[in-house]
Amino acid sequence: MPPVASDATTTLQSPGRHATRWLILAVICIAQLTVVLDNTVLNVAIPSLTKEMGATTADVQWMINAYSLVQSGLLLTAGNSADRYGRKKMLAVGLVLFGVASLGAALAQSPGQLIAARAGMGVGGALLVTTTLAVVMQIFDDAERPKAIGIWSSVNSVGFAAGPLIGGSLLDHFWWGSLFLVNLPVAVIALAAVVTLVPESKSRGGELPQPRTNSAGGTPIDLLGALLSMIGMVGAVFAIISGPQSGWLSGRVLISAAIGLAGLAAFALWELHVPHPMLDMHFFRNRRFIGAVSGGILVAFGMGGSMFLLTQHLQLVLGYGPLDAGLRMAPLAVTVILINFTGLGVRLMPKFGTPGMIVSGMSLLAAGLAAIALLGGDSYGGMLTGLIVMGIGVALAMPAMANAIMSAIPPAKAGVGAGVNGTLMEFGQGLGVAVLGAVLNSRFVALLPMVAAGAGSLPAALARTRTDAERTAVHDAFASGIGTSQLVGAAAVFLGGLIAAVLLRRAERAGQEQPAPGAPSGPEPAAAVAE
Numbered sequence: 001m002p003p004v005a006s007d008a009t010t011t012l013q014s015p016g017r018h019a020t021r022w023l024i025l026a027v028i029c030i031a032q033l034t035v036v037l038d039n040t041v042l043n044v045a046i047p048s049l050t051k052e053m054g055a056t057t058a059d060v061q062w063m064i065n066a067y068s069l070v071q072s073g074l075l076l077t078a079g080n081s082a083d084r085y086g087r088k089k090m091l092a093v094g095l096v097l098f099g100v101a102s103l104g105a106a107l108a109q110s111p112g113q114l115i116a117a118r119a120g121m122g123v124g125g126a127l128l129v130t131t132t133l134a135v136v137m138q139i140f141d142d143a144e145r146p147k148a149i150g151i152w153s154s155v156n157s158v159g160f161a162a163g164p165l166i167g168g169s170l171l172d173h174f175w176w177g178s179l180f181l182v183n184l185p186v187a188v189i190a191l192a193a194v195v196t197l198v199p200e201s202k203s204r205g206g207e208l209p210q211p212r213t214n215s216a217g218g219t220p221i222d223l224l225g226a227l228l229s230m231i232g233m234v235g236a237v238f239a240i241i242s243g244p245q246s247g248w249l250s251g252r253v254l255i256s257a258a259i260g261l262a263g264l265a266a267f268a269l270w271e272l273h274v275p276h277p278m279l280d281m282h283f284f285r286n287r288r289f290i291g292a293v294s295g296g297i298l299v300a301f302g303m304g305g306s307m308f309l310l311t312q313h314l315q316l317v318l319g320y321g322p323l324d325a326g327l328r329m330a331p332l333a334v335t336v337i338l339i340n341f342t343g344l345g346v347r348l349m350p351k352f353g354t355p356g357m358i359v360s361g362m363s364l365l366a367a368g369l370a371a372i373a374l375l376g377g378d379s380y381g382g383m384l385t386g387l388i389v390m391g392i393g394v395a396l397a398m399p400a401m402a403n404a405i406m407s408a409i410p411p412a413k414a415g416v417g418a419g420v421n422g423t424l425m426e427f428g429q430g431l432g433v434a435v436l437g438a439v440l441n442s443r444f445v446a447l448l449p450m451v452a453a454g455a456g457s458l459p460a461a462l463a464r465t466r467t468d469a470e471r472t473a474v475h476d477a478f479a480s481g482i483g484t485s486q487l488v489g490a491a492a493v494f495l496g497g498l499i500a501a502v503l504l505r506r507a508e509r510a511g512q513e514q515p516a517p518g519a520p521s522g523p524e525p526a527a528a529v530a531e
Contacts, residue, residue, distance in 0.1 A: 020197050021139045025148055027193040028132040029155045031095060034186050035125040036159025038067060040307070041167040041179050042118075048176040049114075059111035065241050066115050070122030071129070072426035073234040077226040079130035079419025080278045084221070087134045087415060088200040092191060094127025099187030106177035117180075126422075133418035137406050138201045147346040149406070150399035154340035156425070158333045165326030172323065201414075222278040228267035229278070233423065235260025240430040248438065279416055283408060291503030292404035293424060295358050298496025299397050300428025302365050305436035305489045306390065309482050310372070310383075312440075317479045318380065328380055335391025345396050354400050355504040361397025362497025365390050366490040373486035377479050397497070404504065435492075436485040443481035448474060 042064055049055045049063065082090040101120030108114035133152060140148045170178045239257035246252045271277040283289045307329075314325035339345055349357055368390030375382025402421055409417035465471045 021144075021148075024139055024193075024197050025136065025151060027190055027197065028091070028135055029152060030186055031091075031128055031190040031194075032132045032152065032155050033159050034183050035071075035098070035128045036156050037163050037166060038121060038125065038180075038183070039159070040163030042067075045167060045171060045176045045179055048171065049111075052176065053111055053114070055111045059115070061241075062115045063111065063118055065238075066118040067122045067125065068241070068426065068430070069234055069237055070119045071125045072237045072423065072430075073230040074123060074126035075130060075233070075422040075426065076229045076279060076416065076419040078126040079134065079415035079417070079422075080222070080226070082127070082131045082134055082415030082418075083413055086200050087131045087138065088194065088198045090127050090415075091131035091135065091198065092194050094124045094131060095187050095191045095194065096124070097121075098124030098128060099184055099191070100124075102180040102183035102187065105180040108177075121180075129422040130415050130418040133402070133406070133421060134414040135198060135201075137411065137414040137417070139199070146349055146399060146403055147340075147343055149403045150340040150343075150345050150395070153398040153402055154336045154395065156398070158337060162326070162330070162333055165323065165330060168321075168323035168326050222271075222274060222276060225267060225270055225274065225278040228263050228270055230263075232260050232263030232265075232267050233427075235263055237426065237430050240427075240434045243434050243438070279420070280413075286408055287503045287507035288404060289408035291355075291358075291500045291507065292401050292408060293420075294503070295362065295397070295496055295500030296401045296405060296421065296424040297428040297431070298493050298500075299362060299365065299394070299401065300425045301432035301435070301496070302362075302369060302489050302493040303394065303432065304429025305432030306369055306372075306486065308433045309436060309440065309485055309489075313372075313376070313383070313479075313482050314380075317377075317475065317482065328383075329387065331384060332387040332391045332394075335388050336395045339392060339395035340399065345399055348396070349400070353508070354404050355501040355508070357400040358397050358404075358504065359497045359501035361393045361395070361400065362493050362500070364393030365397060366393070366494035366497070368393060369486045369490035369493065373483040373490070377483055401500070432489065436489050439488050440478075440481040440485040443484045444477055447477035447480060 046060055049060060053059075055063070078090070078094075098121055101117050101124055104120065105114055105117035108117055133149075136148050136152055137145065167179055170182070235256050235258075237260070239253050239260055242250075242256065243253050268281055271279055271281045284293075310329055311325060314320045314328055320328060345357070352360060368386040368388070370386075371389055372383050372386035376384075376386055405421050405424075406414065406417045409420070465474055
C-alpha cells in the first residue's frame with residue numbers, strides 16, 4: 001500500500017482528550033439512536049397506514065424501504081463529505097435534514113408524501129451515521145476509544161431491539177405520525193449541543209502524498225465515484241429487499257441485482273485508477289481491514305436475520321401482540337447495554353486481543369441463535385436464554401470490529417471509515433433478512449408443499465386450511481422453518497468469526513497492528529479547527 005499522508009488540521013486542545021468528550025458522546029448517541037430506531041419503528045404501523053391512508057402493499061413497502069435505500073446509497077458519499085467539509089458541519093446538517101424530514105413524515109397526507117419524507121430522512125440519517133462515529137474517533141484517544149465505540153455500538157443494538165417496542169407504545173396512545181414527531185425534540189436538542197460542544201475537524205489533503213489541489217485549495221471531488229457508489233449500493237440493497245416478496249428469480253430482482261453489481265464493480269475500478277479516490281481500494285489488501293470487514297458483515301447478518309425471525313416467531317408462532325413481542329425482545333438490548341456501559345468488554349480486550357474478542361463474541365452470538373432454535377420453539381423461557389447469550393456476543397464482537405475497521409483507515413479519512421462501517425451494517429442486515437427468510441420459506445414449503453407453496457406467508461397458508469389438525473400442522477411447519485433458519489444463521493456467524501479472527505491474527509503476526517502505513521502509532525490528537 002502506498003504511504004499515507006495525513007494533513008488533518010491542528011488541534012486546539014490537549015492531545016487525544018477533549019474536555020467534554022463524554023458529554024459529546026451522550027449527545028451523538030441520542031442522535032444515532034433516532035436514526036437506528038427509524039429503521040424498524042414503522043413496521044408496527046403498517047395496519048394503521050393501510051387503514052388511514054389507503055396505502056397499498058407496494059406503498060407500504062416503499063414507505064419502509066425508501067429510508068434504508070437512500071441511507072445505504074449515500075453512506076460513503078456522506079462520510080467523504082464529512083472528511084472534506086467538516087464533521088461538525090455535516091453532523092449539524094444531518095440533524096436539520098432529519099428533523100425537517102421527520103416533521104414532513106408526521107404531517108404527510110398521502111403515501112407519496114410519506115415516501116418522499118422517508119427518503120429525506122434517509123439523507124439526514126446517512127450524514128448522522130457517518131459523522132457520529134467519525135467524531136468519536138476524533139475526540140477519544142487510543143486508551144478510551146474502545147469503550148466509546150462500545151457505547152456507540154450498543155446504541156445500534158438498542159435501536160434495532162427497541163424499535164417495535166417504542167412504536168407499539170406510541171401507537172397505543174397516539175396516531176401513527178407520533179412515530180416521527182418524537183424525532184423533533186431530539187433533533188433540536190442534539191443540534192444545540194453539537195453547535196455548542198463538538199469541535200470541528202476535517203481533512204484537507206486526503207490520503208495520497210503531495211495531492212493535486214483544485215482552485216478551492218482541496219483535492220478534487222470524486223463525483224463519479226460518489227455516483228457509482230450510490231448506484232451500486234441502491235441496486236444491491238433493493239434486490240435484497242425485493243427478493244422475498246417478488247421472488248429471487250423475478251425480473252425486478254435480477255435487473256436491480258445486475259445494476260447493483262455493475263455499479264459496485266465500476267466503482268471499484270474507478271477508485272483504483274482515479275488520482276484522488278473517495279475510498280482507497282488498497283485498504284482491501286490489508287488483512288486487518290479484510291478481517292474486520294468480513295466479521296462486521298456477518299455480525300450484521302446474524303443480527304438483522306435474527307430480528308426478522310424473532311419478530312415472526314413471537315407474533316406468529318407464540319401468539320404475542322406487537323407490544324408484547326417488543327417487550328420480550330428487550331433482554332437482548334438490556335444485556336448489550338449492561339456489558340458496554342460497565343466496560344466489561346474494554347477490560348477483556350487486553351487479555352483476549354481483537355481477534356479473541358471477535359471470535360468469542362461471534363461464537364456467543366451463534367450459540368444464542370442456536371439456543372433459540374433448539375430451546376425456544378414452544379416457549380419464551382428457552383428463547384430468553386438465547387437472547388441473553390446473543391446480547392453478550394454482540395456486546396463483545398461489534399465494538400471490537402468497529403474499532404478494527406476504523407483503525408484500518410487513516411484519521412484523515414475517519415468519515416469514509418464510518419461510511420464503510422455503516423455500509424457493512426446495512427448490507428449485512430439486508431442480506432441476513434433475505435437469506436434467512438429464503439431458508440424459512442424453503443423449509444416451510446418443503447414440509448407442507450400442498451399448503452404452503454405460493455402462500456407467501458403463514459396467515460395466507462392458514463387461510464387455506466380447513467381443520468384444526470391442518471392448522472396445527474401449518475404452525476408446526478412454520479416453527480420448524482424458523483428454527484432451521486436460526487441454525488443456518490448461527491453456522492454463518494460462527495464461521496465468520498473464525499475467518500475474521502484468523503485474518504486479524506495473521507495481520508498482527510505480520511506486524512500490521514497499525515493498519516495503514518503512515519498512520520500514527522500512538523494516541524491520535526483530535527483534529528479540530530477554530531470557528
